[in-house]
Amino acid sequence: MVTQVDDILRRNSLSVTESRKKILNLFLTMHGALAHGDIERKAGEKFDRVTVYRTLQTFVDKGIIHTIPTTDNSVRYALCKDNCREGHHHDNHIHFICIKCGSTLCLEDVSVPEVRLPKGFISSETEVVVKGICNDCKQ
Amino acid sequence: MVTQVDDILRRNSLSVTESRKKILNLFLTMHGALAHGDIERKAGEKFDRVTVYRTLQTFVDKGIIHTIPTTDNSVRYALCKDNCREGHHHDNHIHFICIKCGSTLCLEDVSVPEVRLPKGFISSETEVVVKGICNDCKQ
DNA sequence: TATTCCGGCGCAACTGAGTTGCAAAATATA
DNA sequence: TATATTTTGCAACTCAGTTGCGCCGGAATA
Known part of the structure; x- marks a missing residue:
């Protein structure tokens, strides 16, 4: 049987x-x-530290997962949902960090807002990280 | 003479x-x-590594400087312009990283855009980092 | 200015994350 | 199954950041 994995x-x-x-x-x-x-x-x-590092790196390279920047300087990884392929990530969604349960979520439906830069600045990529209370924790 | 510093x-x-x-x-x-x-x-x-670490930490604690998150997981520091005081930072501006010269700038005049979150999510803080070409590098 | 006191500094040693080289093991290919 | 290739685990290493402690320099008081 061939699994999804x-x-x-x-x-x-x-x-x-x-x-x-x-x-x-x-x-x-x-x-x-x-x-x-x-x-x-x-x-x-079950696996060596090094194997985990290398496996994650491989997945990022292949466009299976993407990294998420966090304010506390720890890297997180999440599945790429859409059209990412080897060498090119196309993640246009924002990331949400719940300050209650600590989980990090990709809000796939929330696209990155347009930012008006001062004259002379050219934007090529925008990262948005929102902190707050997630749907599960709002009680 | 009492300097600004x-x-x-x-x-x-x-x-x-x-x-x-x-x-x-x-x-x-x-x-x-x-x-x-x-x-x-x-x-x-002139100074020991440890002194630099401790001095930066002291300045952050006092609200003299603030940290800037970056995608490559390195921390950067910049002066707080406005009403930051001990224990409370109030930086509502976005940060810009020039992919040409590598410098990181606080765009004080560009405020963080409103982000529409899905139902059930409550936002408390938003970080925006834009990458692109800065005014000095646009040639 | 001299003296005392306390905070800040430098040093050394440590921790923990992440990386690299290499031999052994597992996987793919024929 | 036999062979070639890829991946893993181990050990050792680098680098960022932290901690404890004795000593020195800045601040406060006389």
Whole structure:
């Protein structure tokens, strides 16, 4: 039986290995973004730190996941939903960090707002991170 | 003669020391934000790494400077222009990173745009980082 | 100005994240 | 199955940032 995980890996011409399956599965089953630490904790009992680093890097390179900047200087990763492919990410959505539960979410439906820059400035990319209370925590 | 630097330090009830004067002066004379590395390079010949770290932390705590998140996971610091005081930063402007010269600027005149969140999400803080070509580099 | 006191500094040592080289193991290919 | 290629795990390393502590310099008082 070919699982969704196997399929994604094959489509990206990656060898199907235990660690890749495990880590990719984490992203498919979890809502929200994962920090490196989360992944290491959840998959790291079985795999080496280095393998986790390399696997994440591979996934980013292939456009399977994308990184999310955070104010506290920790990198988080989330699945790319749309048309990302090798070497090119096209994430035009904003990211939301819940200050209550700490989870990071891609708000796919909220596109990045237009920003009016001063004269002489040319914009090529805009990152928006909103902090607040998420839908699950608003009680 | 009481310099601007001395004045700022005194107003924040900080001892006026060589390292604080030197580092604060860097911020006052430079345009744009400084990464820790920049500061260490420019002031570090005279001062210990640890002193630079501690001085920056002190300035952030006092509301003299603020940190700027960057996508590449390096922290940058810039002077607080307006009503920041101990324990509370009120920076409502966006940040701009020039992909040509690498400098990071606070665009004080560009306020953070309103973002429409999905139902159930409450926003408390929004960070916007725009990448592109700055006024000096547009040639 | 001299003296005392306390905060700030430099040093050394440590922690933790992330990286690299290489041999062994797992996967793909024929 | 045999061979070639890719990936993994281990060990060792680098680099950013932190902590403890003794000493020095700035601030306060006389």
